[in-house]
Amino acid sequence: MxxxxxxxxxxxxxxxxxxxxxxxxxxxxxxxxxxxxxxxxxxxxxxxxxxxxxxxxxxxxxxxxxxxxxxxxxxxxxxxxxxxxxxxxxxxxxxxERRLDNVVYRLGFATSRTEARQLVRHGHFTLNGRKVNIPSIQVKPGEVLQLREKSRKITAINESLEAVVRRGIPQWLELDKDAAKGTMKMLPVREDIxxxxxxxxxxxxxxx
The missing domain is CATH 1.10.1050.10 (Ribosomal protein S4/S9, N-terminal domain)
Known part of the structure; x- marks a missing residue:
């Protein structure tokens, strides 16, 4: 299907x-x-x-x-x-939860997982400094996800980051809004879902 x-x-x-x-x-x-x-x-x-x-x-x-x-x-x-x-x-x-597109959504770069998947597919992010475009990549603790420099002016992403307070960011992730990057601090636990x-x-x- x-x-x-x-x-x-x-x-x-x-x-x-x-x-x-x-x-x-x-x-x-x-x-x-x-x-x-x-x-x-x-x-x-x-x-x-x-x-x-x-x-x-x-x-x-x-x-x-x-x-x-x-x-x-x-x-x-x-x-x-x-x-x-x-x-x-x-x-x-x-x-x-550890899928790359879900991490992008959880960090607030997108308002939905569908939008996050599209952003990843279009190559707007780097993982540990390397460009990625596969939504199903499993993110590991300590890895850093960052919005690429050329993508930081995209209005939809900036608006989503401003609205992330409403949804909240789980404890296993850390967002640096000024640097447009997020870090997976630890593995998620059941209470985070x-x-x-x-x-x-x-x-x-x-x-x-």
């Missing part, structure tokens, strides 16, 4: 949660799920009995949509997390 290119507000309504896919719009009264908190479509307001499998599937789809990952790639992350030491569900979330995610349901789904 190709990457979804339709109206992203429908995805939030389908999952019944704010996924913050639309940037600053998600923090305003224009947010679709605040106006219509039921699934899209003509049967959206009907009563639907959801099975255990359905609950697990929806949780997996929700996390995929939050991070903008296709199914095959998401399954690969799960298999990697399953081979790692520790709790599989938490390992999965840590791998997703504040989205309403029940990762155990995903583990149960893939363990069948």
């Amino acid at each position: 190709a990457r979804y290119s339709g109206p992203v507000c429908r995805l939030c309504r389908r999952e019944g949660a704010e996924l913050f896919l639309k940037g600053e719009r998600c923090f305003t009264d224009k947010c679709a799920i605040k106006r219509r908190s039921y699934p899209p479509g003509q049967h959206g307001q009907g009563r639907v009995k959801v099975s255990d499998y359905g609950v697990q599937l929806r949780e997996k789809q929700k996390v995929r949509r939050i991070y903008g990952i296709l199914e095959k790639q998401f399954r690969g992350y799960f298999e990697t997390a399953d081979r790692m030491k520790g709790v599989t569900g938490e390992n999965l979330l840590f791998l997703l 504040t989205m309403p995610i029940q990762e155990q349901l995903i583990v149960e789904l893939y363990s069948k």
Whole structure:
């Protein structure tokens, strides 16, 4: 399946949660799920009995949509997390959090992960002084992400940095706004991921 290119507000309504896919719009009264908190479509307001499998599937789809990952790639992350030491569900979330596009978003250089992925693809950042354009790169503790000199006048990036206070920066990252760079201080922990995610349901789904 190709990457979804339709109206992203429908995805939030389908999952019944704010996924913050639309940037600053998600923090305003224009947010679709605040106006219509039921699934899209003509049967959206009907009563639907959801099975255990359905609950697990929806949780997996929700996390995929939050991070903008296709199914095959998401399954690969799960298999990697399953081979790692520790709790599989938490390992999965840590791998997703350490993606370069997510780090760009978390540091406030973009208002959404989709926008962050585009900025990375267009080569606006360096990692440890080297130009990068692969959104899935796993950032490691101690590595420095910096906005390239020629990209510092981009209005959208500057506006996003000014608005990052609303979203907050997690403790495992450090932002130097004046130098337009961020550092990964440590590995993320479960408490840093504040989205309403029940990762155990995903583990149960893939363990069948």
